[in-house]
Amino acid sequence: MYVITFANPKGGSGKTTSAMLLAEQIAISGGRVAILDLDPNANILAWAQTREAEGRDVPFTVHARPQAEETVELIDSLSDEADYLIIDLEGSKDQIVTFALSRTDLCIIPLDGSPMEARQAAQAVRLVQTTANMIRAQINYALLFTRTNAAFQTTDERDVRQEMELNNIPTLPVRIAKRAPYTRIFRDGVLLSELPDIVTQEMQGKTASVSDKAMKQVTGAIENARDYAQTVIATLTKEQVT
Template sequence: MYVITFANPKGGSGKTTSAMLLAEQIALSGGRVAILDLDPNGNILGWARGREEAGRSLPFSVHARPQIEDTVGLIDEMAAQADYLIIDLEGSKDQIVTFALSRTDLCIIPMDGSPMEARQAAQAVRLVETTSRMIRSPIAYTLLFARTNAAFLTTDERDVRQEMESNNINTLPVRIARRAPYTRIFRDSVLLAELPDLVAEEMKGKTASVTDKAQKQVASAIENARDYAQAVIDTLMKARAA
């Protein structure tokens, strides 16, 4: 089982959205996926409950935060159930975060490209490196630019990218842009793959131009998610081969 964790001490970094998009894309490709929601906000758990209440199936299992001392045992037990375990970490330096990182194959650190978030991401990097030294085993990590402008690369993001490259900090080549379909996933407890049909139903009676615009937004979001997931898997395979 591959364990992929998402870490950032700052809320609103796109951490939970990034975890959800990856889980869905892997599940669609046929992989067995489980999510462990360690974030106190419990947005993924809320999403799962919303689907169950609406009578929709879950494409992957979603697990709540265990007792701290049970974390490592739960992760190890999931190896019999899943090919990929995706963990949405809480933002603090709690012991449960360290335990989860100790079982991590790849830690993804989302950030929006601003200097302030770069400093927060640096804290996450230090936590990963500290845990790595503690367990005497390397933990691969990469930065992910999330919640970015879909239309263009901002000056701040370009500068932060250059700084990361100069410090030999790995960054995923694909960005996750800020898109309305990603917000809707949590608002309506839906999957990205369900949106084309939902939008088509909602657009009945609308003009062709309005319908086309709405569907293009969804198509762009799906394409972005697929490219992002592939970049994660490529990075994970390289890390495991190293």
């Protein structure tokens, strides 16, 4: 079982959305996926529980935050049911975060490309490195730019990328753009793959130009999510081989 964690001490970095997008794309591809929701807000757990209560499908299992001392045991036990375990970490330097990182194959650190977010991401990098030193094993990690402009790369993002490159901090080549369909995942309790049918129904009676624009947003979001997931898996498997 591959363990992929998402870490950033700052809220609103796109951490939970990035975890959800990856989980759905892997599940669509046929992989068995489990999510461990360690974030105190428990947005993924609430999303899954709402869908289950309404009789709607959840294509992966979602597990609630355990007691800190039970974290490693729970992670190890999930290898019987999942090929990929995705963990949404809490932001603080809690013991449970260290336990989860100790079992991590790849830690993804989302940030929006601003200098302030870069400083927060640097804290997450230090936490990963400290944990790696503690367990005397390498923990692979990479930054992921999220909530970016879909049309172009901002000056801030370019400068942060260059700074990370100078400091030998790996970044994923793909970006997750700021797109309206992503906000609907938690707002409406939907899967990204459900949105084409939903939007088609919503656009009935609308003009062709309005319908095309709405559907293009959904198509762009799905393509972005697919490219992102493929990049993560390629990075994960490459690190495992090396």
